[in-house]
Amino acid sequence: MKITGAQALIKCLELENVEVVFGYPGGSVLTLYDALYESKFPHILPRHEQGAVHAADGYARATGKVGVCIATSGPGATNLITGIATAYMDSISLVAITGQVIVPLIGRDSFQEADIKGITTPITKHNFLIKDVNDLPRVMKEAFYIARTGRPGPVLVDIAKDVFAAGVDFEYPQKITLRGYDPIHEGEEQIIGDVYKELLQAKRPLFFIGGGVNLSDTSETIRKIVAHTGIPVVSSLMGLGCIADDDPYNFGMIGMHGTYAGNMSTTETDLLVGFGVRFDDRVTGLVDEFAAKAKIIHFDIDPAEVNKNVRSHIRVIGNLQWSLNELLNQVINRTKQEWKEQFAPWREKMNAWKLEKPLGYDHNSDFIMPQQVIEKVSQITKGEAIIVTDVGQHQMWTAQFYRFQQPRSFLTSGGLGTMGFGLPAALGAKVGKPEKPVICICGDGGFMMNCQELMTVADLNIPIKIIILNNQCLGMVAQWQRTFYQRHYSHSSLKTKADFVKLSEAMGVPACRLENKKEMFQVIEKALSADGPFLIEIRIPSEEDVLPMVPAGAGLDKMIIGG
Amino acid sequence: MKYTLAVLVENKPGVLTHISGLISRRAFNIESIAAGYTEEPDMTRITIVVEAGDEYELEQVVNQLSKLIDVIKIIDLTGQDRIHRELALIKVKAAPGDRAEIINIVEIFRAHIVDVNKETMIIELIGEEVKIDAMCELLKDYGIKEIVRTGKVAICRGAKAAKED
Ligand SMILES: Cc1ncc(C[n+]2csc(CCOP(=O)(O)OP(=O)(O)O)c2C)c(N)n1
Numbered sequence: 001m002k003i004t005g006a007q008a009l010i011k012c013l014e015l016e017n018v019e020v021v022f023g024y025p026g027g028s029v030l031t032l033y034d035a036l037y038e039s040k041f042p043h044i045l046p047r048h049e050q051g052a053v054h055a056a057d058g059y060a061r062a063t064g065k066v067g068v069c070i071a072t073s074g075p076g077a078t079n080l081i082t083g084i085a086t087a088y089m090d091s092i093s094l095v096a097i098t099g100q101v102i103v104p105l106i107g108r109d110s111f112q113e114a115d116i117k118g119i120t121t122p123i124t125k126h127n128f129l130i131k132d133v134n135d136l137p138r139v140m141k142e143a144f145y146i147a148r149t150g151r152p153g154p155v156l157v158d159i160a161k162d163v164f165a166a167g168v169d170f171e172y173p174q175k176i177t178l179r180g181y182d183p184i185h186e187g188e189e190q191i192i193g194d195v196y197k198e199l200l201q202a203k204r205p206l207f208f209i210g211g212g213v214n215l216s217d218t219s220e221t222i223r224k225i226v227a228h229t230g231i232p233v234v235s236s237l238m239g240l241g242c243i244a245d246d247d248p249y250n251f252g253m254i255g256m257h258g259t260y261a262g263n264m265s266t267t268e269t270d271l272l273v274g275f276g277v278r279f280d281d282r283v284t285g286l287v288d289e290f291a292a293k294a295k296i297i298h299f300d301i302d303p304a305e306v307n308k309n310v311r312s313h314i315r316v317i318g319n320l321q322w323s324l325n326e327l328l329n330q331v332i333n334r335t336k337q338e339w340k341e342q343f344a345p346w347r348e349k350m351n352a353w354k355l356e357k358p359l360g361y362d363h364n365s366d367f368i369m370p371q372q373v374i375e376k377v378s379q380i381t382k383g384e385a386i387i388v389t390d391v392g393q394h395q396m397w398t399a400q401f402y403r404f405q406q407p408r409s410f411l412t413s414g415g416l417g418t419m420g421f422g423l424p425a426a427l428g429a430k431v432g433k434p435e436k437p438v439i440c441i442c443g444d445g446g447f448m449m450n451c452q453e454l455m456t457v458a459d460l461n462i463p464i465k466i467i468i469l470n471n472q473c474l475g476m477v478a479q480w481q482r483t484f485y486q487r488h489y490s491h492s493s494l495k496t497k498a499d500f501v502k503l504s505e506a507m508g509v510p511a512c513r514l515e516n517k518k519e520m521f522q523v524i525e526k527a528l529s530a531d532g533p534f535l536i537e538i539r540i541p542s543e544e545d546v547l548p549m550v551p552a553g554a555g556l557d558k559m560i561i562g563g
Numbered sequence: 564m565k566y567t568l569a570v571l572v573e574n575k576p577g578v579l580t581h582i583s584g585l586i587s588r589r590a591f592n593i594e595s596i597a598a599g600y601t602e603e604p605d606m607t608r609i610t611i612v613v614e615a616g617d618e619y620e621l622e623q624v625v626n627q628l629s630k631l632i633d634v635i636k637i638i639d640l641t642g643q644d645r646i647h648r649e650l651a652l653i654k655v656k657a658a659p660g661d662r663a664e665i666i667n668i669v670e671i672f673r674a675h676i677v678d679v680n681k682e683t684m685i686i687e688l689i690g691e692e693v694k695i696d697a698m699c700e701l702l703k704d705y706g707i708k709e710i711v712r713t714g715k716v717a718i719c720r721g722a723k724a725a726k727e728d
Contacts, residue, residue, distance in 0.1 A: 117577060121584040126632040129577070146632060180573060180635040304626035307619050 026072025028099030053083025089415025150183025212276015420449030458508025
């Protein structure tokens with residue numbers, strides 16, 4: 001019996017175990033929405049397509065499943081772009097479904113036509129345009145397979161409106177034949193032996209972990225290797241949480257706002273082993289001076305990442321689930337004792353750096369310090385909450401001061417640095433992980449970029465907690481202007497007549513404002529323990545800097561420490 | 564240095580957009596690109612000549628192109644025992660007094676005259692890049708009105724097909 005393309009699409013979603021889609025209707029997807037109505041497929045309606053795609057992204061980051069979003073043709077589809085690019089830069093598995101004008105109208109500048117396949121080509125792992133309903137089941141199968149396997153990423157499927165109405169004998173393919181796509185799982189085994197030999201030779205080794213460890217769910221294996229060998233660990237922004245913050249071998253984040261100990265050890269190490277990292281310029285600083293004394297070993301699933309930014313001496317290509325397990329099997333050939341003795345002097349040195357210049361701030365200030373707020377939130381939640389940030393100073397303070405214990409618990413736009421990501425991503429994360437507390441930390445600037453999603457949060461009673469660290473300016477921009485542009489605060493002030501508490505309440509999310517330092521602990525605690533969603537605006541000083549800071553293009557040891 | 568790559572891709576709509584999009588986004592230096600059907604109906608072969616500073620740069624080109632889902636295989640033909648050819652069509656001014664000389668040049672290069680009118684001739688030449696360059700150089704004196712070149716295509720000598728490696 002024939003079913004419609006729209007019904008077929010929903011069948012595909014069911015067969016791919018999709019629990020929920022985030023979407024926004026419009027002309028070219030009306031037939032699909034009618035099928036959603038009939039089937040009662042779980043659907044969340046944000047108030048902007050950008051909200052839909054970031055929510056699907058947050059859902060994917062928190063759960064490890066594929067996030068799915070839907071938009072109509074033309075403006076609906078183009079509203080997805082920032083979100084797709086955000087997911088692409090951080091290798092997040094998404095399937096974005098867009099409607100397209102009917103086949104005979106394609107290519108004629110028809111009403112609400114946009115070449116979304118062309119537009120998204122540089123920001124998707126792959127994309128498709130379906131013009132024949134018979135292709136639909138196969139394409140959907142391929143789209144989900146491509147999005148979730150290998151190095152994950154967003155896949156866009158553009159579907160002409162008439163395809164949704166056309167009839168099809170539904171058969172979901174069992175097998176996938178993609179001659180050009182064969183994601184490598186296992187690499188060459190003997191290469192792990194080479195890595196092992198390098199570890200035996202090393203005096204000052206350093207593990208550098210990134211988003212790939214989060215994405216491959218291998219944090220446990222890394223923790224075992226570290227516990228057995230005592231090799232110190234540093235992390236990129238995207239790798240935070242993979243090793244517990246209070247692990248004695250953890251030396252925090254490296255890069256532009258990395259810790260002193262982390263950046264110094266990266267400069268001094270003689271063997272840097274990167275796991276699922278891409279040596280982004282925010283991490284390396286001046287690339288020629290990055291880990292200049294070290295041999296570099298690079299573990300990654302994507303062969304194109306190796307030697308892209310930094311030259312590696314050994315490459316280990318394959319899924320980290322394979323390579324880290326192999327490495328673990330090898331390192332246990334030696335005793336803990338033997339390993340730890342080998343690296344004891346190095347760790348002592350690193351500990352000395354850590355003690356010499358720990359992360360800090362002015363504890364005696366009369367103002368509410370943002371770092372202290374993050375520390376409080378961390379204490380209250382024991383480092384176990386899912387923390388979603390926006391982009392700016394608050395994001396870096398969160399990275400520095402929240403004591404992450406778990407992988408997939410720090411959700412942030414690392415690669416693209418997308419302001420407006422926080423609120424919708426937090427919403428999506430909570431939908432995916434209802435049992436976990438989800439806290440969104442925003443600046444007063446980025447919060448406004450998708451603040452319409454407060455309505456979604458309120459209307460669906462999604463119990464996330466939102467903290468706005470209000471410094472009344474575009475803090476990160478202002479910091480650069482202060483540091484490099486003689487305090488010319490060009491258009492970075494956000495002094496406003498608007499009232500965040502009223503705004504939030506007007507949209508249906510109860511809120512309060514915190515201005516008095518004395519009430520801080522109590523107010524935050526109360527806000528976080530509210531039953532439903534809650535927003536808290538916290539007034540912080542305008543001129544606080546994120547430190548340390550490596551000026552763009554300088555070596556990592558050229559940190560501005562301040563204090 | 565110049566490298567010649569044979570890129571085997573799925574014969575699907577949008578493949579060329581994916582490839583050209585990637586090349587421009589990653590700022591690769593592409594000298595020529597020539598695509599056409601192959602012995603398999605669902606496969607297209609693209610010959611790309613790329614200028615790369617060193618082997619690392621070339622490795623990036625190959626690895627990034629390989630990531631495209633529709634790219635089946637990439638073979639580096641550089642340095643292999645291969646034949647490469649390009650086709651050029653050249654419209655040259657041919658005043659009655661110059662015709663004999665031009666025909667002479669055409670014969671020396673083993674080219675063909677494929678169209679003639681009162682003022683011009685169209686010459687078809689197949690050969691390696693340098694040969695085409697040399698002929699164009701000679702024809703310049705008579706006045707070249709138009710040149711169209713296909714870009715290089717290449718194939719390895721021997722019994723094996725590139726896809727079999
Ligand atoms: C969409 C977008 N536009 C502009 C920027 C550039 N930018 C980076 S941080 C920043 C300031 C963010 O200010 P706010 O949200 O108040 O956070 P704060 O830095 O004060 O914590 C800006 C404008 C960006 N990252 N994303």
